[in-house]
Amino acid sequence: MKFEKVIVEKNENHVATLTLNRPESMNTFSSQMAAELNQALIELDSDPLIRVILLKGAGKAFCAGIDVNELAGKTAIEYREWIEKMEHPLVTISKLKKPVIAQLHGVAAANGMGLIAAADLVIAADNSRMGLTAINVGLNCVGPIIPVSRCVGRKKALELLLYGNLIKMPEALSLGLINKIVPQDELESQALQWAEELAQKSPIAVQIAKTGFYHSEDMSYEEQFAYMNEAFARLCTTDDAKEGVAAFFERRDPVWQEK
Template sequence: MSNSVIITEKSGHKGYIILNRPDAYNTFSEEFALLLNKALEDFDRDDEVRVVIVKNNGKHFSTGIDLHELEKVDDSKLLEFISLMDRHNHTIANMRTPVLSSVKGYCVANGASLSFGCDMTISAESARFGTTAVNIGLICTGPGVPLSKLVSKKKAMEMILLGDQLTAQQALELGLVNWVVPDDELEAKTEEIADKLASKSPLAVAAGKIGLSTTYDMGFHASIDNGSKVFAGLCKTEDAAEGIRAFFEKRKADWKLR
């Protein structure tokens, strides 16, 4: 087992990012955040990787920023440090490759930010989610951004200002996770979803991911126009032509690498 705080592995068209600070509840240190973003960017540049899975070693997905490290940051460096803690949200939103989070245990504060920022989440029944920083005199402004894209403003305010934890089922009902499964089925369900994504046209999936991510910064009409532009560009690709041919010929499509 690697001693790195972030472990990367690859199997076929799947890239794995394993959070590996189990003794520290997979909290975000400077090294952890830097290596997490590097792993995301490296997999996004790898044309063989069609889906990225973020999961954890140990009992808990992540319980946020390492407070021992935060205490030591000089005031003049705080903005730089916190911006690094939030960088994964920029990185994932800009990626063409879909990112899944596979969550067990506590997924709170900046750990919740990582899960909320991923494109889809598979959760174990025992998982707990929360924007809990307010309970120690801090506030989850970073996690609050992806959170506010997933739930109503009032619910986001409730979660950020009260800092309560949610069960996996409550998170599912709010749209914060996509699937909740028994703990012993988490890995199998994650692989099932990853394999399904990897079987699709990489170009189509990338177009859909980038197209939807871009709309968050646009108004309604600009978003519609952007969607038309993305779809029209996809229609010009060989994968689009192959997909249509395969549909009419009633066979499995032969997708190209990106």
């Protein structure tokens, strides 16, 4: 599929960079961009040469939410279909086998913050900000709050949802919304380096780890152990598991076989 509102680039180190490409609108979600982003994620997950997806925004912001120019003149049913399309990528990320690292710069607001929270890992520029800002224009972020609340817990999630304030990166880090803070001028290089480091791990081990984590997240404590132990047992039968252990004993770099 040819994309207009997202850019897909692949490198020889098994990393695909997926860029939101509506810089003139601070990468706010249009229906077209939401659909293209979702399709691009699915296609990259199926690409045997790609192991890690690096998600970022063009221009001066990561993503400032949803394009309100599309808001007017819909019925309740049409609004539901419209917002489901906008939030579909947030759900899709959890279903992908391959990890998604978000590269945050500028602002991530409303659905943009939801996209950050939905990503598996996040590296952020030190001057970035994020917030569930829709409450400030008479709307709300009841979709984006779902991945946000899984990072921060109920009380802080409700505060973010109801007040709509933008928070800075030290607070975002303490809340578990991001993994790393780096200087703005080092964001591009450090994000790519981090993605390429993850891409050096066994692809099948990473994929089983991510899939198992999301599938077991809402299970009971005991059920989680049973599910994860089964996943680990399946992993142990793979060529990569055998190669990884052999390489460890032979003091050499492993050569991964599983895609």
